[in-house]
Amino acid sequence: MDSQQRQIRVLVVEDGDEYITNLTTFVAEGIEYRQAKSGGRACEMIAADEPDVVFLDMRFDRTPIEELLGDMVQLTGRFNGDIRRARRFQQDNQGLFILRALRDAGCRRPAILSYDFGAEDKRFRALSARDPGLYYCPDYADAKTIRETILRAVGAG
Helix, strand or coil, X not given: CCCCCCCEEEEEECCCCHHHHHHHHXXXXXXXXXXXXXXXXXXXXXXXXXCCEEEEECCCCCCCHHHCCCCHHHHHHHCCCCHHHHXXXXXXXXXXXXXXXXXXXXXXXXXXXXXXCCCCHHHHHHHHHHCCCEXXXXXCCXXXXXXXXXXXXXXXX
């Protein structure tokens, strides 16, 4: 990296440590990472210091339920009163709830969802039509693919 270039700042939002560990180990050159383990914490961190890009896990099944974002009353109604199905949906799609909260809080930086939309192309097209700063990287992506996605998202590659 040229000494005149500043590092790309990435906020990693996940409920574990897998992404932050892999990213700092294998996709580190020229990139600085910070981590938030919940949507609420991510909103706080972005309000204090907005990163260049947000890297979001999609599924949050280790987060305490009181820290999950999303309206459970509305979700339960959507699932005909089945609270268990509503909670599972909330956990499985928490990355989208967090993305919405970040956008509602004024964050306009690009976001990368760690999720394989390969078999759900129509779904990703619909999401990115509403949010042109949205990218994705499959969970199983190698370091090169992740780095290329980060660079493309920030317009550096």
